[in-house]
Amino acid sequence: MSGSRAVRVTVTIPAELLAQLDELARRSFKSRSSAVAEAIKRLIDSMSFDARGLVIGVISYQYGGHRVAERLRELGHRYRDVVVSALHFHVGEDRCLEVVIVKGEGQRVEGFVRELGKVKGIERLSVALSRATEPP
Numbered sequence: 001m002s003g004s005r006a007v008r009v010t011v012t013i014p015a016e017l018l019a020q021l022d023e024l025a026r027r028s029f030k031s032r033s034s035a036v037a038e039a040i041k042r043l044i045d046s047m048s049f050d051a052r053g054l055v056i057g058v059i060s061y062q063y064g065g066h067r068v069a070e071r072l073r074e075l076g077h078r079y080r081d082v083v084v085s086a087l088h089f090h091v092g093e094d095r096c097l098e099v100v101i102v103k104g105e106g107q108r109v110e111g112f113v114r115e116l117g118k119v120k121g122i123e124r125l126s127v128a129l130s131r132a133t134e135p136p
Contacts, residue, residue: 055109057129059100061122062091068121072098079112103132
């Protein structure tokens with residue numbers, strides 16, 4: 001991507017998030033634009049993978065509220081063929097962290113990740129997937 005033409009875009013984000021971004025950019029990057037570009041690259045890397053074949057990985061996210069929890073339970077049941085295990089932690093009065101271990105066909109796991117990304121109320125969705133190798 002180095003050497004490709006830069007394009008100006010406009011985004012709307014909460015003021016607090018912008019302040020955090022500016023602080024990070026000031027400490028660790030040459031500009032706000034380079035910090036945003038790096039964040040986008042990392043997002044793409046973490047959420048993109050070759051969906052062919054067997055994949056394994058860890059998905060984590062934070063959320064709050066009973067409606068979100070119910071939606072997540074529904075998704076977990078719908079994708080029980082790829083959800084190997086799930087850990088649930090209370091991090092506050094109405095805040096939870098879940099860590100989900102997945103294993104299955106890449107397209108199926110990718111579908112699960114996409115559905116999680118659509119759930120309103122999920123924050124800090126983190127995905128780490130890799131191709132699985134079965135022993136001979």
